[in-house]
Amino acid sequence: MTAKHFVLAAGGTGGHMVPAAALAAELIQRGHYVALVSDERGVRFPGLFEGIQTHILPAGRLTGGPIGYLKAARAMLNGRAMAIELYKSFRPDAVIGFGGYPALPALLGAFNQGIPTAVHEQNAVLGRVNRLVAGKVDAIATSYAEVARLAPKLQAKTHLVGNPVRDAVLALRSKPYPLLEEDGIFRVLVTGGSQGASVLSQVVPDGLSMLPVAFRRRLQVTHQARIEDIEACRAKYAELSIAADLATYLPDMPEQLAWAHLVIARAGASTLAELTCAGRPAILVPLPSATDDHQTANAREMTQAGGGRTIDQRHFTPVELAKQMQKLGLDPEALQNAAGRARACGRPDAVRDLANLVESLADPLGDMPIGKPQPVKAAFA
Known part of the structure; x- marks a missing residue:
């Protein structure tokens, strides 16, 4: 295939930007040209789009009642006009959206x-x-085999590809689950996403303190906490004599995942993609305020497969956490089986399959394979 031009349009959060960056890297490696459209946050996202042409387009949010809708519509129209001017010079062969309002004008x-x-x-x-x-789009790429709010009539153009992850996380897939001996160190990783999660800082230390003494003494915890929670959380671990390292940001997340026996986390899309690619069992606490409760939906596949457990935040108490920890952690063989079941949910070829799909849009008469079609269950509810 000759070199093509692609515009990737994404909202400025990590959940949108990380898969967009993975696709950009893959397309560039294949000899294509890529430009990014996002908002102020997105174009400044550290370490993802260095050396790639970036553009900021105005994009309002459909909130705030009639006046807010009018302002959003005006911003979207301005953004669309700017996108059209961009396309006159960059001449994209395809435009790929990753969600978020900044993707809409493009x-x-x-x-x-x-x-x-x-x-x-x-x-x-x-x-x-x-x-x-x-x-209106020509193709829909999904990360899950079952997708809510997807109209059944759109199934014919829907492709299951998965959610791309960083190469460093993908590399963990070829490495074995860390050896866990009955009396050895049990490593727990606690993460609430890029901003941490206050509920994890409030509940996890007390929950771990309720574990049997012999189990509790084996724990080695790495805990990502919000800046306003970290000192109180650190003091709680010290008071309970639980070995713990705390940070507000974990730049070495692939390394942390590499040695973790169990992860306690929110259920964001990127988190689930990394857990399943690496094959790490988890206790998941979906964010209750997530739009359309999508984190609960994200967690369902891995939980049903036996790769982890989901606890609704309303029931996420120290007692419940301790109970689930014991079910997973006191039997090394069961924990290793859970790791394998989590791994089975992973889609390590996501970036390859997504790149094949967008190349097929840019060269519809070519012979570029888009991978074996996989069914996606649409559920408009």
């Missing part, structure tokens, strides 16, 4: 110019922007 501009389009959905619930454009 897709609207592509519709106006007749440019092939696709969207990638990271969550198990189709996001608001992707729902708005799903009927």
